[in-house]
Amino acid sequence: QVQLVESGGGLVQAGDSLRLSCAASGRTFSSYAMGWFRQAPGKQHEILAAVDWSGTKTYYANSVAGRFTISRDNGKNTVYLQMNSLAGEDTGVYFCAADLEVGPPSNIVYDYDYWGQGTQVTVSG
Numbered sequence: 001q002v003q004l005v006e007s008g009g010g011l012v013q014a015g016d017s018l019r020l021s022c023a024a025s026g027r028t029f030s031s032y033a034m035g036w037f038r039q040a041p042g043k044q045h046e047i048l049a050a051v052d053w054s055g056t057k058t059y060y061a062n063s064v065a066g067r068f069t070i071s072r073d074n075g076k077n078t079v080y081l082q083m084n085s086l087a088g089e090d091t092g093v094y095f096c097a098a099d100l101e102v103g104p105p106s107n108i109v110y111d112y113d114y115w116g117q118g119t120q121v122t123v124s125g
């Protein structure tokens with residue numbers, strides 16, 4: 001079992017930056033990959049970024065590559081999503097998720113086994 005809790009969302013202006021955090025508990029954090037997803041109003045979950053257990057292999061969706069950075073601190077059982085140059089289309093609920101399968105970070109939603117409750121990010125302007 002893995003429990004995930006996101007934090008750091010809020011209301012920001014277009015062009016601003018925001019850092020999301022996801023604290024994990026339960027199973028050994030350094031044994032599984034993590035991903036960040038976004039669900040915009042009326043849309044399905046969209047993969048944004050993923051990182052393997054070590055933090056050395058990453059994946060980014062085209063929509064966020066160059067603006068968002070995923071990282072993890074295994075000593076703190078936390079994964080982060082640094083978001084820069086935010087725009088209106090980045091508005092949505094942001095979720096972190098854990099993929100217990102060993103291997104490179106997955107960009108497939110259904111590969112993820114445990115999910116947080118989500119944190120709202122709203123970009124105005």
